[in-house]
Amino acid sequence: MQLKDVPSHYDRAARWYDAGRSILFDRLLHIEQEREHTIDLLGDLSGARVLDVGVGTGANLPFLVSKVGPSGSVLGVDYSEGMLARASARVESEGYANVELRRGDAVVLEGVEGDFDAVISVWCLGIVHDLQAALARALELLRPGGKLAIMDFRSVRPDRGPLNWFFPLYAPLLRASGIDSREDLDAERYEARWRDARAWLDPRIDVLHEQRYLADTGFILVGEKR
Numbered sequence: 001m002q003l004k005d006v007p008s009h010y011d012r013a014a015r016w017y018d019a020g021r022s023i024l025f026d027r028l029l030h031i032e033q034e035r036e037h038t039i040d041l042l043g044d045l046s047g048a049r050v051l052d053v054g055v056g057t058g059a060n061l062p063f064l065v066s067k068v069g070p071s072g073s074v075l076g077v078d079y080s081e082g083m084l085a086r087a088s089a090r091v092e093s094e095g096y097a098n099v100e101l102r103r104g105d106a107v108v109l110e111g112v113e114g115d116f117d118a119v120i121s122v123w124c125l126g127i128v129h130d131l132q133a134a135l136a137r138a139l140e141l142l143r144p145g146g147k148l149a150i151m152d153f154r155s156v157r158p159d160r161g162p163l164n165w166f167f168p169l170y171a172p173l174l175r176a177s178g179i180d181s182r183e184d185l186d187a188e189r190y191e192a193r194w195r196d197a198r199a200w201l202d203p204r205i206d207v208l209h210e211q212r213y214l215a216d217t218g219f220i221l222v223g224e225k226r
């Protein structure tokens, strides 16, 4: 998604994003549970400095805050002010004292300085306008030995099963929801981006864990910076 399009897609989606996530990703597809699992795969984070790229409404924050503990901290960055407003309301209502939220482009992360102990990104990197540059920046901000955790979709169309058969039916609904841009719903283009990005990433991290979810549509990758 082009950077200029992020606010128009996500500021609007922010109003229903958490409710939609809870119905679709949690109750229907049961993939929300992979979020906590991904964060657990980062191992012991007590006292750690963690960066959440594309923090959105802050769905990772409850798990991250409890894992870093009072001596750790979390920085969440997102380009959508609407999504950040939701995250900020969550921080306030939950009284998270060690969370900072900033507006910024995931590709540039302007003004953000290393060395982070961990960088996490859930369902964001696949849609940023320059995936490889975003990965390079994330790695630059990680200390050597720091952990990178990505949970994302590998493809917009599952390879098999009911979600594959019904793709032609629900693809227009996805488009109509206004959350994904037309280019991000192009299954071939989307898959190729992750294939190239993965080839770029492989020599730069030691893979600690890798798995797929939702009929191989989604993936979780946890690695350690070399």
Ligand SMILES: C[S@@+](CC[C@H](N)C(=O)[O-])C[C@H]1O[C@@H](n2cnc3c(N)ncnc32)[C@H](O)[C@@H]1O
Residues within 6 Å of the ligand: 001, 003, 006, 010, 053, 054, 055, 056, 057, 058, 059, 060, 077, 078, 079, 080, 083, 104, 105, 106, 107, 121, 122, 123, 124, 127, 128, 129
């Ligand atoms: C599907 S949401 C995921 C939000 C959150 N990580 C979650 O798990 O619910 C994608 C997020 O990526 C953000 N985003 C997209 N492109 C971005 C960019 N170039 N820089 C920063 N944030 C971006 C959007 O604003 C949105 O909040």
